[in-house]
Amino acid sequence: MQESTQKKRILVTGGAGYIGSHVVKLLxxxxxxEITILDNLSTGFQETVDALMQIAKEQRRPLEFIQKDLSDWEEIAALMQNNTYDAIMHFAASLVVPESVENPLKYYLNNTANTVNLIKCAVENNVRNFIFSSTAATYGEPDSHLxxxxxxxxxTDPADPINPYGMSKLMSxxxxxxxxFAYPDFKYVALRYFNVAGSDPDGRIGQSTNNATLLIKVAAETAVGKREKIYIFGEDYPTPxxxxxxxYIHVMDLARAHIEALHYLRENQSTVFNVGYGRxxxxxxxxxxxxxxxxxNFPVEIKERRAGDPAILIANNTKIxxxxxxxxxxxxxxxxxxxxxxxxxxxxxCKQ
Ligand SMILES: NC(=O)c1ccc[n+]([C@@H]2O[C@H](COP(=O)([O-])OP(=O)(O)OC[C@H]3O[C@@H](n4cnc5c(N)ncnc54)[C@H](O)[C@@H]3O)[C@@H](O)[C@H]2O)c1
Structure with a gap:
C-alpha cells in the first residue's frame, strides 16, 4: 500500500539545458x-533552474538541483550510493558538431566516458531504467541506394556517424x-532525436543556448535582429x-516521448526509438x-554546401x-x- 503511494525518484542529468528542462517541466x-537535476551549468542556465523551481513550488512538487560535473566520478558514485533512484534520464552532453571534429576527445570524454561511468553507477546501485538522449547524427550520411x-x-537502417559527436552517442x-544484455535488471531506451526546435508555449522556459547553430533558432535570432542575415548552405541538393x-520536431512532443519511454520501460525490454514526425x-x-x-523580411544569403550535410534526414517514427x-x-x-x-x-x- 505504502509502496504505491510513494513517489519514484528520478535523476535528470542536463536538466538545466534546453531539452532536459522541458522534460523536467512535464515530469x-x-x-x-521526485526529481533531482544534476547539471554543471556549462551550457545550461541557473535561470532555467530557477524557473523550474518556481513551477515546482507552485505545484507543490519535489525538485532538487545539484550543481556537479559528470566527470567527477567519485562524487557521482557517492551520489548514487546515497540515493535510491528508480530511473535516470541522461541529457547532459556536448553537442556542437564542428567542435566535435576539432576536439574529439572532449566529446568522447564528456559524451561517452561519462556516460559509461553513469551506467556503471546505475548498475551498481540497482537503478533499473535509463533513458538516453541519442541523435539522428548516429545515422551519418544515409546512402540513398540502401x-x-x-x-x-x-x-534498423545502418548507423554510420560521420563526426565524433554522432560516434560518441552511438558508442554510448x-x-x-x-x-x-549482461544485467537483465537494467533496461534502457535510447531516443534518437531529429531536429529539435520550439519552446514551451506557456513561455516559462525555452532554448537559451548561446551561439546556436540549428536553423529554426538561428532564423528566430535573425528575425529579432540578433543576427544581420541568415545563410543557406547549398541550393543544389536533389530536393524540390x-x-x-x-x-523538425517540437520540443514539447520530444519531451512527451521521454515520459512515454519511461512508461514503456516499466513493462517492456530495452530498445531504440527514432523521435521525429516522419516528414x-x-x-x-x-x-x-x-x-x-x-x-x-530579413536578409538571406546563399552559400556553398557544408561538408557532411545530407540532402534529406527524415525519421520513420512507426516504431515508437x-x-x-x-x-x-x-x-x-x-x-x-x-x-x-x-x-x-x-x-x-531580458537583455535590454
Ligand atoms: N538540441 C538538439 O537538437 C539535439 C538533437 C539530438 C540530440 N540531442 C541531445 O539532447 C541532449 C540535450 O541537448 P540540449 O539541446 O538540451 O543541450 P543543452 O546544451 O541545452 O543541454 C545539455 C545540458 O547538459 C549539461 N552538461 C553538459 N555536460 C555536463 C557534464 N559533464 N556534467 C553535468 N552537466 C553537463 C549542460 O550544462 C546543459 O545544461 C544532449 O545529449 C544532445 O546530444 C539534442
Whole structure:
C-alpha cells in the first residue's frame, strides 16, 4: 500500500539545458516523481533552474538541483550510493558538431566516458531504467541506394556517424546494449532525436543556448535582429527547392516521448526509438515560415554546401508510435517557429 503511494525518484542529468528542462517541466506536471537535476551549468542556465523551481513550488512538487560535473566520478558514485533512484534520464552532453571534429576527445570524454561511468553507477546501485538522449547524427550520411529517404530512416537502417559527436552517442548506445544484455535488471531506451526546435508555449522556459547553430533558432535570432542575415548552405541538393530537408520536431512532443519511454520501460525490454514526425521541411520553407510568423523580411544569403550535410534526414517514427501511446501534438511548422520566436523575443527583452 505504502509502496504505491510513494513517489519514484528520478535523476535528470542536463536538466538545466534546453531539452532536459522541458522534460523536467512535464515530469513536474505529471507529478509521479521526485526529481533531482544534476547539471554543471556549462551550457545550461541557473535561470532555467530557477524557473523550474518556481513551477515546482507552485505545484507543490519535489525538485532538487545539484550543481556537479559528470566527470567527477567519485562524487557521482557517492551520489548514487546515497540515493535510491528508480530511473535516470541522461541529457547532459556536448553537442556542437564542428567542435566535435576539432576536439574529439572532449566529446568522447564528456559524451561517452561519462556516460559509461553513469551506467556503471546505475548498475551498481540497482537503478533499473535509463533513458538516453541519442541523435539522428548516429545515422551519418544515409546512402540513398540502401535507404528510402522519403519514407524516413528506420532504427534498423545502418548507423554510420560521420563526426565524433554522432560516434560518441552511438558508442554510448552500444554500451547500453551490452550492459542490458549482461544485467537483465537494467533496461534502457535510447531516443534518437531529429531536429529539435520550439519552446514551451506557456513561455516559462525555452532554448537559451548561446551561439546556436540549428536553423529554426538561428532564423528566430535573425528575425529579432540578433543576427544581420541568415545563410543557406547549398541550393543544389536533389530536393524540390534545392535546399536540405530536415524533420523538425517540437520540443514539447520530444519531451512527451521521454515520459512515454519511461512508461514503456516499466513493462517492456530495452530498445531504440527514432523521435521525429516522419516528414520534412526544406531550409527555404523554414525561412519563409519564420518570415511569415514574425512579419520580418530579413536578409538571406546563399552559400556553398557544408561538408557532411545530407540532402534529406527524415525519421520513420512507426516504431515508437506502435510501441507507445506517443502521438505528436505540435506537428505544425508555424507553431514550432512561433514558439521559438516568442522565446527569442523574451530573451531580447531580458537583455535590454
Ligand atoms: N538540441 C538538439 O537538437 C539535439 C538533437 C539530438 C540530440 N540531442 C541531445 O539532447 C541532449 C540535450 O541537448 P540540449 O539541446 O538540451 O543541450 P543543452 O546544451 O541545452 O543541454 C545539455 C545540458 O547538459 C549539461 N552538461 C553538459 N555536460 C555536463 C557534464 N559533464 N556534467 C553535468 N552537466 C553537463 C549542460 O550544462 C546543459 O545544461 C544532449 O545529449 C544532445 O546530444 C539534442
Amino acid at each position: 513536474l506536471e505529471e507529478g509521479r516523481h 535507404v528510402d529517404l522519403q519514407t524516413g530512416l528506420k532504427e 548506445e552500444r554500451v547500453l546494449k551490452d550492459t542490458a 527547392d534545392g535546399t536540405g530537408v530536415r524533420d 520534412g521541411f526544406s531550409v527555404k520553407e523554414v525561412i519563409e515560415t519564420m518570415k511569415k510568423v514574425s512579419s520580418v 508510435k506502435q510501441a507507445t501511446s506517443w502521438r505528436p501534438q505540435y506537428d505544425d511548422l508555424e507553431i514550432i517557429c512561433k514558439t521559438t520566436l516568442e522565446w527569442e523575443k523574451k530573451l531580447k527583452e
